[in-house]
Amino acid sequence: MDRRAVSAITLGVLVMLCLVAVLLGFRALTAELPDDPIASEPPVCEDRDVDKGEKVRPRDVVVSVFNAGSRAGQASKISNALENRGFVPAERDNAPRETGIVRAQVWVDGPVNPAARLVATHLGKGTPIKTNKDALGPGIMVLVGDDLGSLPKGKRKLAAKKATSICSPPADVG
Missing domain, CATH: 1.20.5 (Single alpha-helices involved in coiled-coils or other helix-helix interfaces)
Incomplete structure (x- = not known):
């Protein structure tokens, strides 16, 4: 050619x-665009009623971990350790500035519940639980400072002292 x-x-x-x-x-x-693309994502956790005396286990608890210190990677390290103990991880991020947390605190956006108490046992004796805090992430919020070392052995289950609700993984996930 x-x-x-x-x-x-x-x-x-x-x-x-x-x-x-x-x-x-x-x-x-x-x-056409999808009707609601956000609604197609499953929620990280759902409120679940817990009766007085009912046992709450780590697999029932969603935990978000936030670094309140200056050591890089603290949130990921603690989140991984809690996940290895059966807790369901959610967010990992830096905490708001100037929280003043030296070791660790557990934050809940409502009253103290068995999930918060269970998480606190895995962070060491005397870990304070602060109530009615703004939600930084889903589930129980753990804020870790620079002085939190290795985690002690925590309880495997904890009974609810009264009827309440906790943020648990959706039934079809966990």
Whole structure:
């Protein structure tokens, strides 16, 4: 074939490819959007009623861990340790500035519940539980400072002192 024929065929193929690309782009541009893309993501945790005397175990508790100190990686380290003990991890991030936490605190956005008490046993004796705090993340919030070392052995289950609710993993997940 001569050069003109090869050039014409090449040009024709390139034009066809461009037309196909334009057609596919137009179809994608005018396609319907999903009704609610956010609703399709399952929730990290759901409120679950706990009766007086009912046992709460680590697998029932969602925990978000926040670094309130200056040591990098504290939140991830503690979150991994709690996950290895059966807790369900949620968020890991830095805590708001100037929390003043030296060792560790457990925060809940409502009253103290058995889930918060159970988490506190895994952070060491005397770990304070602060109530009615703004939610930094889903579930029980653990804020760790620079002086928190290795975690002591915590309780495997804890009975509810009164009827309450806790943030647990969705039933179909956990």
